[in-house]
Amino acid sequence: MEILFENDDLLVVNKPEGIASIPERDPSRPSVRALLEAQGRGPIYVVHRLDKEVSGVLVFAKSAAVHRELNRQFEERLVRKTYLALVHGEVGPEGGLIERPLRAFGSGRMGVDDIRGKPSATEYRVLERLRGYTLLNVFPVTGRRHQIRVHLYSIGHPIAGDLRYGDRAVFRQFPRLMLHAQRVEFALPSGEPLAVEAPVAASFRAVLENLPERLGDYPG
Known part of the structure; x- marks a missing residue:
């Protein structure tokens, strides 16, 4: 597991895709937290989660006090998160x-x-338009489960390879x-700002x- 940042308060790793952030119901399946604690880096507290299928920056606190402080920053929307997403279709505006x-x-x-849902907001910016696809930077303002995936799907641009919210016949090729x-x-407990960036996974770059060679017609 690649360590991106570590001090007495925090541990930040580059999570690979295909592994859960925290233990699942089946204890035999690995998780990032379990693997790190098995290496003697525990106990650690998960500050936020990434979907199992998502790679990138994942932050853990090393104490309950730091965990509370970072949770506060997330709840008050003081944390800035940037994602890289490849979506189906050519996104028209430069951002939105x-x-x-x-x-x-x-x-x-x-x-x-629109009636019973919780308010949710996601910003995006076009990085590059490819043949039939668009590479985006995405900035979730709120932190709902699957928020980025559902929001992009809702505007007609599902994330490539998303078998839950996209078309399986097309996206299983990814x-x-x-x-x-x-x-x-975000800010360290000392108040000092910290920015941590995860190199793009080799599997992402390869796609x-x-x-x-992977283009297909997406229905609708």
């Missing part, structure tokens, strides 16, 4: 703000609900979900390099 309320619909699936937590910015 998606404000659509979200709620759980059962079986782990989230969706837009070896991974094309979403990477690239950068997190971009071979994208012309």
Whole structure:
């Protein structure tokens, strides 16, 4: 596990895709926290989570006090998160703000609900337009479960490789979900600002390099 930053208060790692952030119901399945604690880096407290399919920056606190402080920053939206996402289709504007309320619909699936959903907001900016796809920087303002995935799906640009919110017939050709937590910015308990960036995973880069061979028609 690549360590991106560590001091007496925090441990920040570059999470690989395909592994859960914290232990799942099946204790035999590995998780980032369990692996780190098995290496003698525990106990550690998860500050935020990344979906199992997502790679990138993952922050752990080394004490309950630091955990509370970082949770406060997340709750008060003082943490700036930047994601890299490859989405289907050519996104028209250079950037935008998606404000659509979200709620759980059962079986782990989230969706837009204008009546019962919780307020949710996601900013995005176009980095590059590829043939049939667009590479985005995405900045979640709120932190709902699957927020980025659902918001981009709701505007007609699902994330490539997303078998939950995209078309399986098209997206199963991708070896991974094309979403990477690239950068997190927050304040250390001392008040000093910290920005941690995770190199883009080799599996993510490989898809971009071979994208012309992976194009397919997305229904609708």
